[in-house]
Amino acid sequence: MRYNSEIELYNKKAIEVMNELDKYRLLHQDFIDQQHKKKKRLSELPDLIEKQKVRIANTQIDMDFVAATPNTYGDMKVEEQKAIREAVFTAVKTHINHPLEKKVLTFRGFDVVVPARMQPKVPKPKYDENGKEIPMNKDPIPYVFVKRTGAYYMEVESLSGVTKRLNNLIDGLANILKHQQDYLLILENEQAALQQDLEKKEDSYALQIQVLKAELDQLNEELGVCAA
Numbered sequence: 001m002r003y004n005s006e007i008e009l010y011n012k013k014a015i016e017v018m019n020e021l022d023k024y025r026l027l028h029q030d031f032i033d034q035q036h037k038k039k040k041r042l043s044e045l046p047d048l049i050e051k052q053k054v055r056i057a058n059t060q061i062d063m064d065f066v067a068a069t070p071n072t073y074g075d076m077k078v079e080e081q082k083a084i085r086e087a088v089f090t091a092v093k094t095h096i097n098h099p100l101e102k103k104v105l106t107f108r109g110f111d112v113v114v115p116a117r118m119q120p121k122v123p124k125p126k127y128d129e130n131g132k133e134i135p136m137n138k139d140p141i142p143y144v145f146v147k148r149t150g151a152y153y154m155e156v157e158s159l160s161g162v163t164k165r166l167n168n169l170i171d172g173l174a175n176i177l178k179h180q181q182d183y184l185l186i187l188e189n190e191q192a193a194l195q196q197d198l199e200k201k202e203d204s205y206a207l208q209i210q211v212l213k214a215e216l217d218q219l220n221e222e223l224g225v226c227a228a
Helices: 002-068 078-094 162-171 173-200 204-227
Strands: 102-107 110-114 143-147 151-155
Touching (some): 002 173, 002 204, 078 143, 110 162, 143 162, 151 162
Antiparallel strands (some): 102 110, 143 151
16 A cells, blocks of 8 residues: 555646756747747848938938928919819729829928838727727828928828928928937837847746756656556
């Protein structure tokens, strides 16, 4: 009876260790997967950061151009504004998924362009301060890029207000620049955090797996002695 009790005890302990071993193997694999994802992301960040710096430099050049160029929007006749609205609205409606980019017109020294393969985008949901989704039109919205040195996204939701939105976008390049600079900071902080994490992170799960395997081997050895 004594030997049977010892065997049962060793069996119970061995099962517990095996369960712990399975748990740590899963954690170890998840750790490896996460490290791989972090290394992949870290390898992508230098290019993203460099491209963001180029966007910032281009926006600054365009801001300098706007500052040095008279704004003729206020002098535009009603017929001119109407022609711009209709040209832009017609272009986005007739150029959906077209394989080639289409320049529609030039406004204040900036080209208004429908990009190649343009697909209207479904608006992102908006929420109030209580987290409740705000009712809104969810029809896909076409868009253009307003281009000079840089390229700036502008939705064309309806015919009305197109000319005013073009003017506001160009006058608001400082706001776009601020968002670009903020995003650059986010990328640089992410890069620093990933570098620090990958340098300091140790695979403690691998060590624990070795400890548990040694414990399991010892139990199996003792269990064999007891069974004999």
